[in-house]
Amino acid sequence: MNLDTGKNAIIRLFNVTKHYGGKPALHNVSLDIEPGEFVFISGPSGAGKSTLLKVLYLAETLSDGQILIDGMNLSRISPARLPFLRRRFGMVFQDFKLIPTLNVFDNVALALEVAGKNPSFIRKKVRHVLRITGMEKKAHMLPPTLSGGEQQRVAVARAVAGDPDIILADEPTGSLDQASARRVLEILLAYHKKGGTILVASHHLQQLQTVVTGRSIVLEKGRLISATRLEPYAI
Numbered sequence: 244m245n246l247d248t249g250k251n252a253i254i255r256l257f258n259v260t261k262h263y264g265g266k267p268a269l270h271n272v273s274l275d276i277e278p279g280e281f282v283f284i285s286g287p288s289g290a291g292k293s294t295l296l297k298v299l300y301l302a303e304t305l306s307d308g309q310i311l312i313d314g315m316n317l318s319r320i321s322p323a324r325l326p327f328l329r330r331r332f333g334m335v336f337q338d339f340k341l342i343p344t345l346n347v348f349d350n351v352a353l354a355l356e357v358a359g360k361n362p363s364f365i366r367k368k369v370r371h372v373l374r375i376t377g378m379e380k381k382a383h384m385l386p387p388t389l390s391g392g393e394q395q396r397v398a399v400a401r402a403v404a405g406d407p408d409i410i411l412a413d414e415p416t417g418s419l420d421q422a423s424a425r426r427v428l429e430i431l432l433a434y435h436k437k438g439g440t441i442l443v444a445s446h447h448l449q450q451l452q453t454v455v456t457g458r459s460i461v462l463e464k465g466r467l468i469s470a471t472r473l474e475p476y477a478i
């Protein structure tokens with residue numbers, strides 16, 4: 244790989260490989276992502292889409308290769324600095340990963356509290372992201388009492404609440420009806436327009452790709468098989 248080509252990249256992957264029990268989920272994936280890019284990740288079930296997002300979020304360790312975030316090598320980050328690095332990411336997990344014993348408001352507020360934000364900022368911010376995701380009226384409910392689509396919207400609210408530099412979203416509209424999916428896309432689009440970098444893994448790319456200029460990357464059996472620039476069309 245030419246080291247000069249990705250000089251401005253916010254995310255660089257060099258031969259990223261992840262094995263689970265000897266079986267490759269990602270194989271030699273190399274990719275540069277510029278700040279402010281909207282990257283769509285597609286590919287058949289089991290292609291490695293979730294694994295790619297998880298290794299970026301440091302939810303999974305690499306078997307081989309390297310990931311640089313703003314030139315910082317993730318494998319050399321000390322455990323003490325990990326929480327600070329994670330705050331740069333907003334992650335929407337495919338299975339949401341909401342804390343079942345905390346209500347919607349507290350699930351979204353938690354990361355802001357851990358980051359040491361002041362209570363009045365947190366209140367305003369959480370109310371705002373719950374409003375834009377349409378979950379304001381359910382702020383006091385516990386996740387297990389919500390529908391899958393509602394939990395997904397809380398997961399999106401939590402991901403954007405910390406104003407991260409990078410959003411990693413795994414099927415962020417997978418459990419949503421058309422109207423809710425559109426609302427989530429508009430939130431991601433607004434975040435992108437403010438300069439945020441987004442990686443979205445989805446089986447529903449036609450809908451996502453209508454909204455923004457971006458790059459479509461396709462994984463198959465853990466390998467990056469294509470990367471194509473997309474032109475938007477109006478919705």
Ligand SMILES: Nc1ncnc2c1ncn2[C@@H]1O[C@H](COP(=O)(O)OP(=O)(O)OP(=O)(O)O)[C@@H](O)[C@H]1O
Nearest residue numbers: 263264267268286287288289290291292293294295
């Ligand atoms: N924790 C794990 N332990 C063992 N194998 C795993 C684990 N997570 C993923 N895999 C395997 O790694 C491969 C890639 O999985 P991954 O979830 O990344 O695919 P995906 O493209 O996101 O699939 P889907 O579209 O179905 O969500 C699959 O073969 C999967 O079975």
